[in-house]
């Protein structure tokens with residue numbers, strides 16, 4: 001009875017056929033192709049091999065190792081080294097994933113083919129696409145890739161160079177300098193990320209350059225876990241952090257990278273010692289090139305299968321999609337990648353995709369032994385047209401004086417990082 | 427459905443598909459470690475008593491058990507999902 005669940009091709013795989021392994025493989029296994037080896041893609045490849053051994057899984061990712069964005073802010077604080085947040089693809093290989101280190105350069109959805117930079121073409125039965133974000137160079141006047149060598153963004157993992165550059169600039173800055181941040185409007189990768197970053201930079205400055213200041217110029221009027229962050233800033237870093245919302249001229253519209261000037265909507269120029277510019281974002285280029293994005297620059301998806309609304313057979317997970325009320329977070333990428341793989345496996349077997357429940361937690365470190373969190377549990381609505389948060393669940397850590405809660409959440413955050421990266425890479 | 431002969435039933439349990447975690451429990455392993463083995467300060471769930479875990483989850487839901495985060499999490503899941511997750515974790519090697 002379990003056997004009838006398998007596709008015919010997978011059944012053949014169980015028979016002791018004598019054939020060249022490559023031929024056998026091509027003829028007998030359903031091919032799941034994964035593009036992008038980050039939070040969504042590594043999770044998908046690992047989960048697929050663990051849960052559906054009859055799937056033939058290939059992962060395309062240009063980088064030889066993966067530096068996580070999560071905990072990058074602790075590298076800025078000086079409490080983590082970049083090596084501690086760098087992960088190898090050997091674990092996925094050991095699980096039987098074929099890992100190809102290259103760029104996917106084009107997707108032919110009709111023919112179910114993907115082209116690689118090296119000229120090779122891969123065919124798939126189902127595609128999981130988790131390529132992350134593109135930074136919109138030029139959306140802030142003067143902020144292009146060259147400018148990011150002076151004013152780092154440190155917002156896409158890359159090889160860690162951006163995070164290390166920002167760290168070095170903080171180390172070289174004289175005491176009494178101003179660190180300026182430009183923070184974008186919604187939606188963007190990791191809603192609490194800029195505010196964790198402010199906190200971690202403050203913790204470094206408090207220790208080593210206590211006369212310095214942080215000027216956070218924000219395009220928004222409100223942000224994730226705002227009350228908790230601002231309580232902590234007042235308590236841990238009094239007088240150090242100035243946050244300027246959009247309606248008080250906080251929106252940065254122009255930069256002068258050479259002079260280190262951040263200019264806002266109404267023409268105020270802020271000269272700073274170190275500038276961290278987090279620019280507006282969109283889905284990564286491959287998603288746009290494949291025609292999957294809408295006018296917003298992000299990818300509309302089915303709330304249950306994460307299949308693209310325009311290209312059947314392509315499941316788009318992670319930050320590239322439009323996730324309804326869910327944040328663009330690593331945990332959401334992880335959770336939705338599993339649902340997408342389970343749906344892909346079901347559809348390959350001619351079954352109905354499983355019921356979905358999506359999960360998010362974002363821990364933020366705010367100071368030594370001081371952590372806070374936000375939780376969300378989400379489901380597709382009854383009509384299957386949209387995703388909604390489960391009423392009465394989730395929410396943020398309690399406000400007020402709770403030192404033990406803060407201390408424990410900082411510890412649990414570390415355990416989260418270990419668990420989720422094992423779930424992806426081990 | 428006719429009960430399966432014992433040998434066949436145990437063979438099926440041994441197949442990866444049958445041992446697979448319910449999707450709801452997939453949300454838990456991002457903190458509780460692979461297969462719920464525990465991670466650092468976050469307690470393990472693997473090999474624990476099923477009924478005890480269900481009781482703890484119900485207490486988290488009702489705010490009757492001190493928690494930094496589990497109350498907010500437990501209230502997001504249905505009773506059926508909690509039972510299925512507890513059954514899965516109870517079956518994992520400690």
Ligand SMILES: Cc1cc2nc3c(=O)[nH]c(=O)nc-3n(C[C@H](O)[C@H](O)[C@H](O)COP(=O)(O)OP(=O)(O)OC[C@H]3O[C@@H](n4cnc5c(N)ncnc54)[C@H](O)[C@@H]3O)c2cc1C
Pocket residue numbers: 035036037038039040041060061062063066068069070071072073102103104105130131132133154155156157189190193197284286317318319320328329330331332333361362363364
């Ligand atoms: C400072 C910071 C802190 C954060 N902290 C947290 C946190 O504490 N918790 C949390 O849950 N989330 C956090 N996040 C968010 C998290 O990093 C993202 O949500 C997550 O990385 C999204 O996963 P993804 O798979 O969409 O993209 P990524 O993880 O960025 O992976 C995309 C991968 O695709 C590859 N790729 C791109 N284009 C191609 C192509 N054409 N061909 C092949 N490969 C390609 C890239 O090389 C990359 O490796 C943080 C983010 C930042 C910036």
